[in-house]
Amino acid sequence: MTVANIEHTLLARLFSASVFKEFAKTGKSPQFARLADELQLTSEVPASATVSEVFDLAFRKLxxxxxxxxxxxxxxxxxxxxxxxxxxxxxxxxxxxxxxxSKADIVILNGTATAYEIKSERDTLVRLSKQVADYQRVFAKVYVISSEDHCDGVASSVGAEVGLLCLTRWNRISTVREAFENWELIEPLAVLESLQTPEALEVLRLLDVAVPDVPNGRMRTELMSIFACLDSQELQGALVDTLKRSRTLAPLEPLLRELPVSLKPAAIKHKISKSQWTNLQLGISSTMFDAQSWV
Incomplete structure (x- = not known):
């Protein structure tokens, strides 16, 4: 492995779940301190610099x-x-x-459910067509966001209804092609497979469909019979409303406002309890001088 690849791997580890959760649990992260030292990030900032500022420095490098x-x-x-x-x-x-x-890298729920598949410079396009087909069975819209080098390959691998986004070398998102909804591709049973049972029951309530009164062991079988008969477009609306409530980010808004851009994806991906916010905020506001004692 080249020196550049080693540095890239270490930078990526700074934003891993294990580092983020250490901060959330204890307000300190020995892993962060070791990685920052190994990457010599402390030599690029004054001793009074905060952990948050070093995260931002690492993210700029990444x-x-x-x-x-x-x-x-x-x-x-x-x-x-x-x-x-x-x-x-x-x-x-x-x-x-x-x-x-498949697993959609990101799904954003607003008026509809939109799946985003990431194809970075480190990825191949081998599985892309299969991944997109899986997403189209569940979500109304699908986008692929890729590097500029991948754009042509992505365009030739997916249908015209799939949206294309490009992350430019200046790290701006450029829209190459908008996605449009294709209700005919949505399969209600595939939607059910993506839901937890309480979410599936809530979908039925929103659609004014009778909820099965059966033992838990038979519930999924009964749900399959019901979902198979649902209208795809109506189901999508109920899916969005249900997931926006069951997996809401609203409680995270105060924390996200205070976090640097470099840590917002980690906060969303590696959800922490409200009681752990104080630990996280305390940890990232610590100086690097103090952080060196965590090891």
């Missing part, structure tokens, strides 16, 4: 790499699409939501 990773793309979608166009009181985001045998 974003400037020739081979950007998925986290950089997630940050662009969170900042420019979720927070740039929507309100967390009326919109929500789900990271890695299952659809068939």
């Amino acid at each position: 974003r400037a790499k020739q081979v950007r990773n998925e986290y950089v793309y997630q940050a662009a979608l969170v900042q420019n699409v979720l927070l740039g166009r929507h309100n967390l009181q009326t919109a929500s985001l789900i990271a890695e939501m299952r659809a068939g045998k």
Whole structure:
């Protein structure tokens, strides 16, 4: 592994679930301190610099790499699409939501359910057509966001109804092609597979469909029989309303307002309890001088 690849791997680890959850649980992260030291980030900032400022420095380095990773793309979608166009009181985001045998990198729920598949410089397009087909069975709209180098390959791998976004070298999202809704591709049973049972029952209530009165062991079988007969377009509306409530980000809004851009995707993806906010905020406001003692 080259020196550049090692640096990229270490930078990516700074934004991992294990580091984020250490901060949330204890207000400190020995992993962060070790990685910052190994990357020599402390030599690039004054001793009075905060952990938050070092996260931002690491993120700028990660974003400037020739081979950007998925986290950089997630940050662009969170900042420019979720927070740039929507309100967390009326919109929500789900990271890695299952659809068939695939997982959509990001699903944004507003007036409709829109899946986003990330194809970074580090990814291949081998599975793309299968992934998109899985998403189209569940979500009304599908976008693929890729690097400029992948744009042509993505366009030739997916149908004209799939939207294309490009993350430019300046880390701005450029719309190559808008997505449009294709209700005929949505399969109610595929939607059911993506839902937890309480969510599926709420969908039925919203559609004024009688909820099965059967033992838990038979519930999924009964739900399959009912969902198979549902109208795809009506189902999509109930799906959006249900998920916006069950997986809402509204409680996170005060925390997201205070976090740097570099940490917002982690806060959304690795959800923490409200009681852990204080630990996280305390940790990232610590100075690097203090952070060095965490190891």
